[in-house]
Amino acid sequence: MQVNFLGKNLISPTVLASGILGNNFDILQRVHASGCGLVTMKSIGPTPRDGHNNPTVIDLGHGMINAVGLPSPGYLHMEKEWADLNNRDFPIVASIYGASVDEFQQVADYVSDKKPDFIELNISCPNSEKHGMLFGTSPTASFDVVNAVKKVVKTTPLIAKLTPQALDIGEIAKACEDGGADAICAINTLGPGMLIDIESRTPILDFKKGGLSGPMIRPVAVRCVYDIFKATRLPIIGLGGITTGADAIEMIMAGATLAGVGSAVTYRGISVFKKITREMDQWLKDHGCTLEDIRGAAH
């Protein structure tokens, strides 16, 4: 089930979300081999960072909560990864983050030289004191960071990853489009939320708060993609709670071009990409239509 995304041919309309598995090249390759059309690296930061102590990720059954806290070797300490990237035969998104426009620019400048197929700007992470979400909730800040990065990366297509916490996510998407983004990825985790253990009277996550993902956030993700589709002409990676082919079809009908998958790896294994692709394919066959036919069909 080939699809074209910003000029690249993908073997499936499914995308591995950033921060799921993507800690090294080998596992990205395994995910690709499991039928994933486009794999995203764990978000890369300007300097080495450990992230938070455990507990960092808890499964709630109908979704997950996490505050991993943007661990990263830092873009300067990933020679092995950059070398591996050079020998790849499948498309990769490099996700990056920073605490300022300067940092985003600096990381993007370096990373674009390593020639990933796309660079994703994580302007939407709730799990750090100072990175990300601040940008993604302000149209002007979103414009600024995308615009600044666009200047340095020149040809690498840019994907802006947005947060559902934005009051008007359509407006943010439009600002990113104006700033030079080539696509939108939505959504990052929702909330944040908090779990308190009542026996020890302690928040369970070491960072106390964490972002929600998985099936429970899907209605919000679908609404966000719907709003973004209305507000821009950019292709959208619809992400948030997708677990089945039907979920992916729903996201496409909201306006997505590709279907991102994160937490579902937990619920259906790494083969979830193959499974979702097969289920989508079957559905399209049963209904005698193509992905193009149904994109944005719910509008």
Add this chain to the structure above:
Amino acid sequence: MQVNFLGKNLISPTVLASGILGNNFDILQRVHASGCGLVTMKSIGPTPRDGHNNPTVIDLGHGMINAVGLPSPGYLHMEKEWADLNNRDFPIVASIYGASVDEFQQVADYVSDKKPDFIELNISCPNSEKHGMLFGTSPTASFDVVNAVKKVVKTTPLIAKLTPQALDIGEIAKACEDGGADAICAINTLGPGMLIDIESRTPILDFKKGGLSGPMIRPVAVRCVYDIFKATRLPIIGLGGITTGADAIEMIMAGATLAGVGSAVTYRGISVFKKITREMDQWLKDHGCTLEDIRGAAH
């Protein structure tokens, strides 16, 4: 399990959330008789309003999505209710909404004469084009509406009901406190979200988007109450996904004074209030402590 809330004695620390059941006095009385400490009327508006067509409420198992759309007879057409209120022997919250500060003032002025124990300002509903949520996401607008209402209601204690969509809910709570609010209720429904039926390619809710409630939003509600507790000294009605006594204890540990219950009526019946109260009571006994002891204990 008596508790005191702003000077009123309640038979239980549980509160019926607005918009759940509270369409007439008889059912409020039934909920009270089922062990609920404080019952809230369905939000009352300035003029008669039908709300949205069906589907308006869908159960997703781990929570609900709704866009009822603030139906209301309008405060001028509720003589029967106001008369019933006069003869009550249990405390009641009148929830009100408006599309402007003027409308809030007008409804509050009239309603306070009917002597409910509390007036709740619904500045947080996502299910209408122009009511509510706009206020609850801006500190200045929140201050303005609370302040304006405070001037006309004089003695009726005011509860400001907040939305998790606020970027910094602590800041909003503080603005409400500064405006004269006597308590905070958090949270209203989350999102909004959207469900699309892929066979008909149509959003399922007639209003397309709807707010999420129930177990799936609990982590967000707990985090909001935690943030509000940090930001203000006001008592908090913690609301969002509470279904068991343990859930209520968790909310109290986040900083709530009372535990609001909405969607759980669906999952455990109207007797959920009695059940939760009993479970809380048992837990406190087992742990040899009081509600006071554990309030905010997770901080």
Add this chain to the structure above:
Amino acid sequence: MNKPNLTVEKKPIMFRVDRTKRETPDHVTLFFNGTIQFRPGQFVMVWMPGVDEKPYTISYHGPKTFGITVEAKGRFSRKAAAMKPGDLLGIRGPFGNGFDTGTGERVCVVAGGCGTAPVAPLIDMLGKDITLIQGARSRDLLLFKERYPSLNGHYCTDDGTFGHKGFVTELLEQAISTNTFDMVYACGPEIMMKRVFDICEKQKIPCQVSLERYMRCGFGACGACVCGAERVCIDGPVFNSEKLRQMENFNQKALLKSGAEVPLSTYASWRCGENISTTN
């Protein structure tokens, strides 16, 4: 894809109309392929994408099929009655308590107009000594007239074109005078339900009647359907004598879509499309 079991799924499950059957000039039954576990008297919320969603009683059920019978009246039901095989509808449910069928051997079933829909599967299930009393405006509007040929049926019409000219309540009084009933089941307009209840109270026969209110959620959350302190969607739609005795609003009051409590006559006028604003 296999249809999931309706009692587990909570979102509307989409069904294509399998076949339709014109029952009378006003009534059409829509059949669906699917299993549904339900008790007679329970209802489903029927969603017509882009139009609205309304409660309908399950009127037919087989091992692999079920049906609802629609009286073409207003905007929604006219569209529903005009549906063709292959058309899509969403179904949520079943909801409500349904009739309590574990009560006594000799029963009387009273149905008026479209009220025959919920009692049909009741009759299918009871398999007891059943007296059926059914009324309609006119002969050709008598629903399911041929469905129970072996049944002890008493019929009446407003215009006298079939059976007794008059009301089902008259036939009920007559039947009670010559039979001993352990239970009377009834469904029809609320004024008729009230008369049935009064008759049964006088004769000290327990009864169960099915009521109707404007509904939103269907499962007891929103309070749109309250009749006093009872939620018609989940505490009902079937209420027994004991409950009815305490229901002050029975045959008296109902809520409009706005939540305004009005006399039942005002509610009926709204429901009957007399362009009364639902926000009075």
Add this chain to the structure above:
Amino acid sequence: MNKPNLTVEKKPIMFRVDRTKRETPDHVTLFFNGTIQFRPGQFVMVWMPGVDEKPYTISYHGPKTFGITVEAKGRFSRKAAAMKPGDLLGIRGPFGNGFDTGTGERVCVVAGGCGTAPVAPLIDMLGKDITLIQGARSRDLLLFKERYPSLNGHYCTDDGTFGHKGFVTELLEQAISTNTFDMVYACGPEIMMKRVFDICEKQKIPCQVSLERYMRCGFGACGACVCGAERVCIDGPVFNSEKLRQMENFNQKALLKSGAEVPLSTYASWRCGENISTTN
């Protein structure tokens, strides 16, 4: 309140330490009242509120009790080893694949240091013709020395205070030369695992070894624990010969907390607290 079944619950379930047992100067077992369904080799994430959460193998299990055995080394494990009955810990799990126990009659179990913890319930369960080879730094650090008195045990210590002076791998080579094994199970430092694997490869005996990496989620989502393309938490922690042959990073590379891929020796230094920044 009854403890929910651990295999269903996903949040940490809180347990109070029921009793503790000092196994050696370095090792303490914490016992909990609760049922846990698990396979030997599986682990749980153990949360000490306000401190951290780390993976520990289940080392004891009974019908109503289970235990973990902690080697007091660093910040977390020292606090854990010092816990008293009544202290609270949160437990998530069990996670991981565990050992495959359906393989052949004659098995050899090789354990080094704290690696004895996961193989103990394996020995309990196997009930086969078992040869145990166990090593430690010194006599008093030999974990569970009295736990399997009837077992065919071969011991070694670094300092020669008990059994053979030397490495378990030497004992393994010896045992292989005089026995036929259908399977070798091993747990211990990764360098020892590599030697065991090499010996088995040479002798064409299949083996299963348990590995260790820094973990976050424990259930295959975050990728923190990857060894090449394998997630140690869910594809492992037990890997068989077939897998090991393809794992280039086995005994070579590991990720630090930051995700930086480093030589195993660097990782070990970090783990051994030599104040190497985890972000290299």
